[in-house]
Amino acid sequence: MQTPAAVDYVRATSVANAIALLNEHGEDARLLAGGHSLLPMMKLRLARPDILIDINDLDELRGIRVEGDELVLGAMVTHAEVLSSPILAEHYAIFREAEKVIADPIVRNKGTVGGSMCQADPSEDLSAVGAALKGSVVIQNATGTRTVPLREFHEGPYETKVADGEILTEVRFPIRPRAGSAYEKVERRVGDWPVCSAGAYVVVSGGVVTDVGIGLTAVGAEHFCAPEAEAFLIGKAPSEENLAAAAQLAADSCSPNADQRGPADYKQHLAMELTLRALRRAAASSQGA
Amino acid sequence: MEITITINGEQVTRDVEPRTLLVHFIREDAGLRGTHWGCDTSNCGTCTIWVDEKPVKSCTMLAAQADGHSVTTVEGLEKGGVLDPIQQGFIECHGLQCGFCTAGMMLTGRALLDENPHPSDDEIREAISGQICRCTGYKNIVKAIQWAADNPATSEVTA
Numbered sequence: 001m002q003t004p005a006a007v008d009y010v011r012a013t014s015v016a017n018a019i020a021l022l023n024e025h026g027e028d029a030r031l032l033a034g035g036h037s038l039l040p041m042m043k044l045r046l047a048r049p050d051i052l053i054d055i056n057d058l059d060e061l062r063g064i065r066v067e068g069d070e071l072v073l074g075a076m077v078t079h080a081e082v083l084s085s086p087i088l089a090e091h092y093a094i095f096r097e098a099e100k101v102i103a104d105p106i107v108r109n110k111g112t113v114g115g116s117m118c119q120a121d122p123s124e125d126l127s128a129v130g131a132a133l134k135g136s137v138v139i140q141n142a143t144g145t146r147t148v149p150l151r152e153f154h155e156g157p158y159e160t161k162v163a164d165g166e167i168l169t170e171v172r173f174p175i176r177p178r179a180g181s182a183y184e185k186v187e188r189r190v191g192d193w194p195v196c197s198a199g200a201y202v203v204v205s206g207g208v209v210t211d212v213g214i215g216l217t218a219v220g221a222e223h224f225c226a227p228e229a230e231a232f233l234i235g236k237a238p239s240e241e242n243l244a245a246a247a248q249l250a251a252d253s254c255s256p257n258a259d260q261r262g263p264a265d266y267k268q269h270l271a272m273e274l275t276l277r278a279l280r281r282a283a284a285s286s287q288g289a
Numbered sequence: 290m291e292i293t294i295t296i297n298g299e300q301v302t303r304d305v306e307p308r309t310l311l312v313h314f315i316r317e318d319a320g321l322r323g324t325h326w327g328c329d330t331s332n333c334g335t336c337t338i339w340v341d342e343k344p345v346k347s348c349t350m351l352a353a354q355a356d357g358h359s360v361t362t363v364e365g366l367e368k369g370g371v372l373d374p375i376q377q378g379f380i381e382c383h384g385l386q387c388g389f390c391t392a393g394m395m396l397t398g399r400a401l402l403d404e405n406p407h408p409s410d411d412e413i414r415e416a417i418s419g420q421i422c423r424c425t426g427y428k429n430i431v432k433a434i435q436w437a438a439d440n441p442a443t444s445e446v447t448a
Contacts, residue, residue: 002329009290009307009353032354039310039349040330052307054354104419106337106344106397190418191332 004042008051015060015169019142021053023165031055031167033076033115036107061114061169064088071173075114083108092173093285094181094199098129101183104191114168117150122157123193123218125185130171131224132181132199132215138170145169151223176211179203180285184274188261194218195261196270198250202238202282209233209283214246219256219271226250226275238283247276292356296321297365307353311345312336314352315362323363323392334420337393338362344400346419363392366399374437375399384433386424393420398434407438 009032012018022029028050030038041047055061061076064085071091073082082088083099102125103111116126117137129135130150137148139162148161150171155161162168181201185194196219203211212233214226229250236242251272258264293302296319303318315324315338324347327335331349338347339361366373375398378384385391394417401408401416408416413431422430 003310003313004308006306007308009351032351035351035354036331036349039351042308043329052351056354104334105416106334106346106419107331107349109343110345110350 002043004039005045005048007042007049009054010051011054011057013057015055015058015140015167018053018055018058018167019140019165021051022167023142025051025053027164029053031118033118034078034110034112035115036103036111037115037119037121055167066175067172069175071175073113073171073173075112075117075168075170077113079103079108079111079113079116080105082113091175092133092179092181092201094129094132094183094201094282097183098125098185098197098199101125101185101187101194101197107191113171117153117171118160118162118168120154120158120160121193122220125183125194125197125217127154127224128197128199128215128217129183130173130215131221132213133173133201134213135171135173137168138172139166140169141166147172151225154223176201176203178205178286179211180282180287182278182281182285184277186270186274193261196256196267196274198271198274198278200275200278200282202233202279202286204238204283204286207237208235209238209242210235212246212279214250214275214279216250216254216271216275218261219254219267221250221254221271226253228253229275233279238279238287240280243279243283244276247272247279250275290353292353294319294352294355294357295359297361298359305352307351309352310348311338311340311350311352311355311360312347314355315347315360318352321362321364325389325392327389332421333390334397334417335390335393337396337420339396339400342400342403344397361396363395366395373399374440374442375402375434377440378433378436379430382429382433382436384425384430385422390420390422390424394422394430398430398437401434402438402441406441408434410435 030049032052032054061074088095179201183199185197229246256267325335327333331346336347
């Protein structure tokens with residue numbers, strides 16, 4: 001039987017209250033969002049907080065909206081809400097394509113966007129989506145808020161820029177008219193972590209790629225992105241040859257580890273092939289195919 | 290800490306440790322053993338119940354999180370001595386052998402039909418993809434949920 005160690009539990013009544021509680025209890029406190037990463041870690045004693053601060057009552061952290069030229073997702077938006085959001089689907093197919101292969105429908109009812117970002121698992125699919133779309137996060141503490149680009153958000157596996165006494169409140173993505181996007185994942189079974197995933201958006205204008213973002217997860221891509229591959233594509237025609245060359249650059253920039261999901265060379269191959277497939281479909285979609 | 294959870298319409302108030310998992314609260318504190326406790330890692334889905342009408346794996350939620358919320362378990366599907374069509378469907382189509390996954394499967398099936406009264410087989414398979422059955426090969430579970438779709442509660446259902 002797996003049960004967490006003894007822990008206290010309190011419900012935050014506002015973001016400000018959650019921050020005050022975090023400051024009061026210091027590093028022994030953890031925020032409880034969907035709980036689908038934290039509770040399993042607590043069962044295994046990989047996490048052992050003294051107090052859980054439940055932020056599920058905070059409606060100010062919910063909702064998906066357009067603000068100016070950005071899509072804004074509250075930290076407590078669930079995976080299920082991302083999957084079914086007409087606003088997100090209107091701007092980027094990548095959200096729906098990625099969410100469909102994140103965990104399973106029941107887990108998606110509880111797991112949250114902010115929780116996934118802060119868990120910062122090196123195989124997190126949403127981190128690849130966030131890096132591909134060049135999104136940012138808003139982090140709040142007792143003195144104010146700051147915005148951090150997702151490509152600078154991760155300090156390492158399971159470590160982010162969110163410090164003690166801070167809470168991630170929003171994830172934001174630039175809206176790009178005429179961008180096509182796509183997500184590709186290989187997993188061993190439904191709902192599993194990826195062996196490798198790749199996502200991309202592409203804007204094709206006047207026959208050439210004018211804007212592109214590539215995200216990869218589970219294959220050791222630094223900050224889940226592939227900037228050299230992106231730079232290569234800018235100004236070039238989205239031909240099969242160019243997309244394949246970019247996908248190879250992306251794969252070359254990865255350093256996957258061999259583990260129970262496969263050997264390193266297999267994962268590197270997947271990084272190339274899945275990036276190519278994502279780029280191909282994103283480019284076609286941008287051109288109205 | 291004292292918590293109150295409305296389970297199948299009835300308020301259950303107990304003094305629990307904050308670390309108590311919802312699945313254990315349902316089984317041990319509320320005494321409702323229809324909810325099964327399986328892998329403990331949110332993989333197998335046998336502990337699936339509804340919290341505020343949405344399927345949730347109760348091994349990965351604290352009872353404290355459900356304080357003030359409503360929970361539905363398999364015991365809450367039957368109404369006035371009449372089985373829910375989803376339960377009848379599992380009987381009609383032999384949707385189980387050992388029965389370990391069945392409670393969770395029926396709750397997910399009912400939730401799916403409440404949102405989508407006429408799902409395709411693929412949509413059913415997607416809906417139950419977070420739950421594991423080692424007996425049926427899923428075929429009869431899909432049939433059972435389709436049976437319930439074809440025989441909604443307004444039609445004559447024999448208990």
